[in-house]
Amino acid sequence: MTPEEFWLLVLGIFALVVLGCIAVFRKKAKIEIKGPGSTGLTFDGTNESEVLPGAQVTIERARAKGSIEGTSFTGGGVRLTDLEADGDIRATSNDRPKD
Secondary structure (H helix, E strand, C coil): CCCHHHHHHHCCCCCEEHHHHHHCCCCEEEEECCCCCEEEEEEEEECCCCCCCCCCEEEEEECCCCCCCECCCCCEEEEEEEEEECCCEEEEECCCCCC
């Protein structure tokens, strides 16, 4: 094996490692590759949680002749302030969407 073929093989292995790291750690991946003379590879990968924080539904200063309803299906909660309604005022928070 000639030196050119050796370094080509080393670069190919580095490329496969980089692609593998990117595929596995999609959220964060820090990869550092240093040149052929003193070859090296530094890798720092983390996967963040797929759980997204729930969004909060906020209704402020609402006036209605009928009913007012605030519903959140993300689990983040509902905040209602300064409401006037002739009908019902309903606030619902659930982390599962309706089917």
